[in-house]
Amino acid sequence: MEEIFSVGKRVPQIDAKEKATGQAVYTFDMKLPGMLVGKFLRSTLAHAIIKKIDTTQALKLKGVHAIITRDDTYKIRYGSNSYFFPFTDDQYPLATDKVRYIGEEVAAVAADSEEIASEAIKLIKVEYEELPAVFDPIEAMKPGASQIQSSRNNVAVMIPALAGDIEKGFKESDFITEVEFRLQSAAHVALEPHVALAKYEEGKITLWTSTQAPFRVRENLAKTLKMEQKDIRVIKPQVGGGFGGKLEMLPLDFCACLLAKKTNRPVKFCLTREEEFIYTRRKHPMIFKLKAGTSRDGKIKALAGEVIADGGAYCSYGPTVVAAAIMRIGIVYKLENVKIFGYRVYTNNPISGAIRGFGGVQSGFAYESLIDMLASGIGMDPAEFRLKNATDPNFTAFNGMEITSNGLKDCIRLACEKSDWGNLKQNKKTNLGIGIAIAADVMGSKMYKSHESAGTVIRVEEDGSVILFTGAADTGQGANTTMAQIAAQEMGIDISRIRVIAADTENTPFDTGSFASRVTFISGNATKRAAQDVRKQIDEIVAKHWNILQERIAHKKELIYDLENQFNQMSFQEAVKLCYSFEVGKMLIGKGVYNPPTKPVDLRTGKGNVSASYSFEAQIAIVEVDKETGKVKILKIIDAHDVGRAINPMAVEGQIEGSLIMGIGYSLFEDLKFKNGICPNPNLFNYRIPRSTDTVEIETILIETNDKEGPFGAKGMGESSLLPTAAAIANAIYDAIGVRITDLPILPQKILSALKK
């Protein structure tokens, strides 16, 4: 390998200064001349047929420019899992036949001001025929329950995970445990709400939107607006956080575009914090009914059960969330006998969808609590039990997931070492406990489209400055910086030469979006290839100039030299000058595309390989429980993480810390409640998220396994850090006070009442 000067360095985000001075522009900040304000009329009923919508009075209001309802749309359904689950395209951009949850978008207004738009909303009359509503997923699955969509028993999809012979597995078990876990809903709480600003000019729509996936937004806009993709330009400005909540086209995107087209004026929708909490997407509440068995010597023999997810009124990313919730276990443990069914159930609650962890937070809590119960059932140390069953490198899981590099066992060992596991387990202090949980995650998931491509184009300008065009959507995680670091390393230049133009469907190559921890791995590979391409073009010209073979050319930072003749060297700047000289006259443009090698998932068995590599981690929590107040104080969390290779250790730590603290919030107090389809706490006063006073000491250990497929060996890791957190905490609480918590959040009252039992 040549000199490493960019990859592996703690580089501040390339746009951090703009953010620090308040200059960074988010869709939230954007204004256009003549801009109108968009607002929704939302359903007041949880389940009803829409008989009639009357906008006559509202249209008469001064300052109202247009109102759209179902009749202004093509009535085309869309969804986010169209490729593998085409039948889950179940949502209209504006409610068409029925409303299926309280708050569903029924009509949209464009007006001169927010006040006028709000007034107009009040003047729209909707006639409904109310239908029975069902809010509990188990009730919804019963025969005779009110039918929300056309699927039988309100089960949108059923996903299996099957392997071996489950009966045999239980027969061979010396200890069997059966337990039910219940997980609550939660909100993303990105600081920037969902905002969409659209304009219509010369037959083309331009939409600025706070999104994680501009190309996916364009795809569904084109479908529902019946337009060609070339006639829709979706631009992602700075985005104030996503966490999975900004992955899809939402009604505000569609309505901003349609209203802009209708009024010929720019239209902007900006959701309020309350709308943000309830009417975007939320975490799937899940029930895990699990049964597992182990042999006396600590080998997991059988795992069976079912997972029921309250999906709310529409599918969104739900089918794959449920798939992810039951499939990940195969890359964590070597399992032989498995029989799990996952059900994604429709209810009349708001829509559940993607959120950081993608089903893995819920399943992480359930499975990793269960594993601890198995270990304690046979009297084995939980870390040792995990080491006995953890997967190895080059292992194919029962469900066909193909692991290549795998640092899981090193993660467990190092986390134990750093936390003084053995000592703390041996010499127990009163009310102090230590707990471990482990996890594995994908980097990309080919479950949404026939391909999962990313593309990068790199232009070297005449003055030697570089413009990098990537489809990857930086939503704050620092993707632009990572792309620039990779390109700088590959091209042998300083990062300051590079400006990144990202996530603009008209000007940058395609990219499926920022989700599934895929950007560093997939877009990073595309960027590396583009940089390689442009570097080779320069090398060719320089080699010719020195009259040597191209293989002899090598790069250091800002320098090109001949491996065999020390007198042959020139700066990158000189090389660019040479390329653009009269004699050569070669314009420098490099391109790179990458589509990870994977295998499709067979929906009948759940077998397939969705990701080209996998990342691993072990987390250990040390907690103290106050038996008087029931309060859990986390003293420290150690996170050992196989990140392949840290392109930017500072950004990697930032992902781990942010993810982990989010995990602590979900473990201890975050709870988006719903009662009869109504959310009682849709604000930051009653839905608390962690504050600076809730942080804990975090020790991160980065384990570099140098993945052969990853760019410079890197793996994805943005989501995985919150997968084991809740279980690590719950297992530590069990260690401290002997109380097993099976439902989140772990509120003090739960501890107190469990202590009484």
Added chain:
Amino acid sequence: MILKNFNYYRPQTIKEAQELMNSLESPLILAGGTFVLTFFKKSNDFSKNIIGLKNIKELTAIKKEKEYISIGSMVTLDNLCRNDFIKKDFSFLMQVISEVATPQIRNMASIGGNICSGLPWADLAYLMLALDAELVFVDKKIKINEFLDLPKEKKVILKEIKISLNKITRYAFTRIPRLNNTDITQGAVCIIEAGDKVRISANLGNNFARIFKETQSNLNQMLKKDQEKDLINIFSKELNLVQKDEYLREIIVNCFKKSLRIYAKI
């Protein structure tokens, strides 16, 4: 979240403010604004006439008198903590207040607003109760315990809060925030010994009652005689009258126990 339109009055003196209070139709006072404005943003129905007190200089003074320290009702929580008199004679107030709310809220919220808001989590209310503070209104003076028992009446402006200069010789304070740190108080117990009196005040969890209005002058003796159990019984009795939630009862009693333990150690 839009703030609807209203008539806003910005009096310069207490007299002017009181006149407005008397003449306007259903007037409402805006002090620090940290509660009232959030409430207005959510509510469709609020007073059309709002009187802001921010321009009244007289209300922002902290004065040391012979036997009292007098705190203007518009003094912010932060300014209260940074005041030299308070730092010297009431350092515990500083410690306690710095634990509640956030820096920005402490910079905005006024001590008068906190007491008069009637919010169940208002921390100044029970702190002042333990200090046996006196509230000075335009037309009357009353002890804070009497005020807290009165039905809320918004017609008169609170001018200042008077606290006796009796030296605080011992104190203990325990507070339980609702969900996470910096969240609102859902239970708290404050014990203060000043002069020959010991006062115990408490926030009994999301309701307005704050107990131990009587001085527990025998507290020190009881603690010496290991009569902690009796104290807890008295406390629990009062608590059970007003708090029906079993969990809150439990943690507030534990709060009391913890405060007693801290108090006994000092």
Added chain:
Amino acid sequence: MQKYNIEIKVNGKNYELEVNSNTLLVEVIRDQLLLNGTKNACNNGECGSCTVIMNAKSVLSCLILAADCNGAEITTIEGLSNDLNKLHPIQEAFVEKGAIQCGFCTPGMILSAKYLLDTNPDPSEEEIKIGMSGNLCRCTGYVKIIEAVKEASRKIKK
């Protein structure tokens, strides 16, 4: 509708403005003065993204009536430094320490840090946590923000 005239000084510049009774300070800053660094992510006093420094105190501009700001001196993030080549030490520390991810909370965070360091130049870790507790961040988990405030304190003392 009654109008209120106010004179305010923002980032050293004087402005005479006409506002309504229900105009909030954050609206004046963002919509009239076009200083977009100040955000109003929750609009209800919970998140701290609208934090500005008014008369030497950090305050929430979404809970302050503009009509009450007559004579006020206000610093927004743009007033610390708007020059990418010459950042304020706190801005510098936030950049260097990786305390910025999506950046939406950053202006409010930095102003809270400024108020903290103005009133307590050498805060302990616990004091930093309390000092920053009025500002929500969903990206960083606060670890690097706390480090940045420590670093800023060192930089300013130099």
